Amino acid sequence: MTDYPVRIRPAIAAHPAYAQGKQAGADAFKLSSNENPFEPLPGVVAAMQAAAGFHRYPDSSSPRLRARLAARFGVADDAVHIGAGSVSILYQLAHATCGPGDELLFSWRSFEAYPGLAIAADARPITVANTPAGGHDLDAMADAVTDRTGMVIVCSPNNPTGPVVTQADFDAFLGRVPVDVLVVLDEAYAEFVTDPDAVDGARVIAAGHPNVVVLRTFSKAYGLAGLRIGYAVGDPRILSAAKTTSIPLSVTAGAEAAALASLDAEDDLLERVRLIAGRRDRLAARLREAGWDVPVAQGNFVWLPAGDRTLEVAAAFEAADVIVRPFADDGVRISIGEEESLDRVVEVATAVLQKDRAYPAR
């Protein structure tokens, strides 16, 4: 364990800091962080640059963006809360609902930031194993709710495995969770979903469940990962509690302007999303054909369940200048990137399954 120069809370000292996906060299495909391979639209860049006046603090509640999103979800402006990335809102909600000894419940394997939320709040991460198909076992999750549960996260599509939760299963789950327990529906990849049976946060909000907060982000489908902007939709009182725990003034004016411009340019952006979803479906099919048991993929990534060969498989990709995201002893997540990356991904994924293991290198 690290020898700290000052007293550090034991739970923090014991927990490694969040590790980002690997950066990639200029010639490599960076498929490690579920980013959008398309560069920002010119109009979005211009809008951000026009949001001048950086010597002033932003109006960090992002009123124009909240109004825009509120209209879209059919809610009041104060039922929308903007954060510097939806991860920051996850932290706010965790701090608002969980204290020492409380439980923060989620499926596992899921988003690698979730365990840290509980640790930061001095709460206990409680995990329920994914189904063998890589989805949430919502019945087991409902069973795992106790009177110490402060917050439950449902991630659909699930990062990093790919499957969605269905609307019917989510509704049944809500029927089993006490109404005073916060349920966060993390829909970071909502725009990539093509399954009509998938849960839809907009529908959940319209149905009026006061204990559900829906989280979405501009990082993935809208390609603004570097600007850090995401949002929550839910009961204004819950969002107000989240704001109490937030770092003041963390959403910048430039990010708000870029998000608004992205909504203006939504037709173009959603066309890109359709391209990425198409690539995803083709890649998943080719990987299955090659012999990989790829789960249903509804985000902008596919999952290779490589088990104890995970690090070796990731190294083979890296040797071929494809940077992927390994989760040791479990699997490899591959983001959907440039069209030209697909053949190389399939080539490596195929080679690692072959007995002689002669991986293609570049």
Ligand SMILES: *Cc1c(COP(=O)(O)O)cnc(C)c1O
């Ligand atoms: C990427 C991601 C987020 C959002 O990230 P931000 O960039 O902070 O908005 C949230 N949840 C999941 C599951 C993600 O994969």
